[in-house]
Amino acid sequence: MDALSAFYRKLSQISIDKEYLTIEQAREVVKQINEFLYCSNPADTDTINIFGNAWKYISDFHKYWEKQHKNILDCQINEVKCEQVADVLHQVYITTKGKAFSDIYDTCGLTPKQVCQVRMLTANQDFRGSRNFNELAEIYIGDHSIFDAESISKEPESFVKALKLSNLSQNDKRISYAKNIAEFVRNYQCTPFEIITKFNNDVYNLRNALIQCNGAGYGNKKADMFIRDMVVLGIWKDVSGFDKIDVASDINTIKVALRTGIISTAIPLVSSFLDIFCHQYSYMDEMNALAWRKVWEVWKTKYPMDTIESPCLIDYFVYGVIGKQFCKEILVYFECEQHGHNFYWHSANNKTCQICFKEGRGRFPAKAIKKMMPCLLDEGSIAIKKTKYAMSLPEGETIEQCPFKNICGETKKLMPPKSISILGQTGWTTSYTEKDAGGGGLMA
Numbered sequence: 001m002d003a004l005s006a007f008y009r010k011l012s013q014i015s016i017d018k019e020y021l022t023i024e025q026a027r028e029v030v031k032q033i034n035e036f037l038y039c040s041n042p043a044d045t046d047t048i049n050i051f052g053n054a055w056k057y058i059s060d061f062h063k064y065w066e067k068q069h070k071n072i073l074d075c076q077i078n079e080v081k082c083e084q085v086a087d088v089l090h091q092v093y094i095t096t097k098g099k100a101f102s103d104i105y106d107t108c109g110l111t112p113k114q115v116c117q118v119r120m121l122t123a124n125q126d127f128r129g130s131r132n133f134n135e136l137a138e139i140y141i142g143d144h145s146i147f148d149a150e151s152i153s154k155e156p157e158s159f160v161k162a163l164k165l166s167n168l169s170q171n172d173k174r175i176s177y178a179k180n181i182a183e184f185v186r187n188y189q190c191t192p193f194e195i196i197t198k199f200n201n202d203v204y205n206l207r208n209a210l211i212q213c214n215g216a217g218y219g220n221k222k223a224d225m226f227i228r229d230m231v232v233l234g235i236w237k238d239v240s241g242f243d244k245i246d247v248a249s250d251i252n253t254i255k256v257a258l259r260t261g262i263i264s265t266a267i268p269l270v271s272s273f274l275d276i277f278c279h280q281y282s283y284m285d286e287m288n289a290l291a292w293r294k295v296w297e298v299w300k301t302k303y304p305m306d307t308i309e310s311p312c313l314i315d316y317f318v319y320g321v322i323g324k325q326f327c328k329e330i331l332v333y334f335e336c337e338q339h340g341h342n343f344y345w346h347s348a349n350n351k352t353c354q355i356c357f358k359e360g361r362g363r364f365p366a367k368a369i370k371k372m373m374p375c376l377l378d379e380g381s382i383a384i385k386k387t388k389y390a391m392s393l394p395e396g397e398t399i400e401q402c403p404f405k406n407i408c409g410e411t412k413k414l415m416p417p418k419s420i421s422i423l424g425q426t427g428w429t430t431s432y433t434e435k436d437a438g439g440g441g442l443m444a
Contacts, residue, residue, distance in 0.1 A: 003060040004068075007036045037061045037274070039435040050277055050422075058276055058428060069279045074266040075287040077294055081261040081407065086299035088403045092317060093306055095397075101313040102232055103320065108137035112235040113193040117147050120185070120192035123226040124177045124217030125165060139163065149192075152182035173423055177217030184213045196236045203227045204241030220285065224248045228312040245312040247292040249285045252323025253315065255416040259327065259408045262291045272420040276428050281417045292318070321389045326402040329371035331383040338364035344379040346386040375405045375412065 001009075010032055014025055021029065038059050047054040048066060057063040092100050107115050118136050139162065140147055152159045156179035160166055165174050185191070188198045199206040207227050210218035218226075225248040230236045247253050257263045263284075270280060296311035308314070332345050336353035343355050343366075353366040374380025381400035384390055390399050422428040433440025 002068075003036070003064040007032065007060070035059070035435050038440060039433055039437070042434045048277060055277075055422065055429075056432065058432065061274070062276055065274065066277065066279055069275075070283055072267065073269070073280065073283065075283060076264050077287065077291045078261050078264060079294065079298075082291065082294045083298050083302075084407050085260050085262055085404065086295045086302065088407065089295065089314065089317070090299055090303045090306060092403055093308065098308070100317045100321065101308050103316045104233065105133055107233065108134055108141070110137055110140065112233070113191065114140065114144070115233065116193040116230060116235050117191060119226060119229060120195075121147055121149070121152065121159075121178070121181060122163065123222050124181050125163070125174060136163070149182040149185040152178055153186055156182070173217070176215045180213060180216040181218070184210070184216055193235070196230075196239065201236070201239045202241045203231065203236065203239045204244040207241075207245060220246070220289065221248045221250055224312055225315070228310070228315065231310075232313070242310045242312075245310050246289040247311050247315045248319065249288045249292075250319065251416040251418065252319045252327075253292065254284055254288045255414075256318050256322050256327060256404070257288050257291050258414040258416060259411050260404050261407070261409070261411050262295060263287050264411070269415065269417050272418040275417065276420060276422060278419050281419045284417050321387075322402065322404065325387040325389050326375070326384060327373065329373055330387070331372050331374040331377065331380050333369045333372065334366040335369050336364055336366050342369070344377070344382055346383040373412065375402045375408065 011029065014021075014028060016025070036059060038061075040056060040059055044057065044063075046063065047056055048063075049055075057066075110118065118133070118140050122136055143162075145151065146159060146162045156175045159178045159182075160171065160174045165171070185195060188195055190198060196203065196206060199209065207223045210216065210223045210226070211220060224245050227242075227245050228248070231239060231242055254263075258265075265284075269284070272281075275281060292314055293311045296308070296314060300307045330346065332348045332350070333342060334345055334350065334353070335342050336356060338353065339356065341353075341355055343353070345354060348368050348371060350368075351365060353364045356362060356364045374383040380402075384400055384402065385398070393399065420428075428442070430443070431441050
């Protein structure tokens, strides 16, 4: 009997004579739930190999989840939806003359060789929005020796400190990432700029080598983004394998994939508390990349003269515009505190009744009632027109609704998976507990 069946059978044996459980029965239910989900069996010697180490299972559930998560979730790619999304992306491509699928960011006067050095040695780090390329370039200009691979290999702590990452969590992981990517470069006895020549200018082979470099922090997403930017910025020219680079899968591109319906699951995604070893996240990451590749393949087949050269370029629009700007609760419903009438606005920071102000009655306070996605109502154009993307369009060009508005249906509310780390101060390495011992879990 598998663990989930045994757990269900134990709960089924608790008979309820009245409408509610007795307190004794409630105690037993809570005990069984806690033991199944979050307590390990001291007699169980099985381990799971992940993040470069062997770990004991957190509980019977997580052992079961490893084997059955794909069968339970049953993620499928919907080819009809893929074609609909491909048609929309093609129209965006035509309208913007392809500009929506590129992002030539400011390289701050650095040479291609210098840009590559900065990006390769930092793209594996999680900056959590606290750094952009301008800031990294400023650090490089101030002291370029900070980005010397040999120095990083010897003193990775100094590199992490110089990037001002030491105050963020999981510092030990960041140090490992810095050291291992520096040693990766040193092993090829070349600069980051020259490393593509060691792979015969094949970016896909380099991408795989980065991913396979243990402890370097280059998963699929970060490797795909780094390769994409090096090609789009023209730093590496005349490369092969670019069409094999996928959309950089993350919560934004997965969110859009779920809501447009190009991927679907048999049940809504589970909480990260039930996905401690990231089995669900890895599975959805894999299926998301395949789905966006299918979208690109359909697009390329239907419109061969008006398409992008790699699925990874979809990321600029789907992640940067749809995921981060449009597909969020940016439309706000307000109520005038003086007169009681309602209106929609594009910012929750608003404090004024815009109706009274517009009609010349003066400034009266307004309070936000709720926030929602702009695709739910026609009034959503108020919020869409104030997004960074809409406001950056050339004069005469406008956008008032999400291009996917008519594709997403009941799936509009679906949420992407979250990843929970087993490493670090708040990770699961310190959270184990055994049956009948009690305690355990995360500590903030």
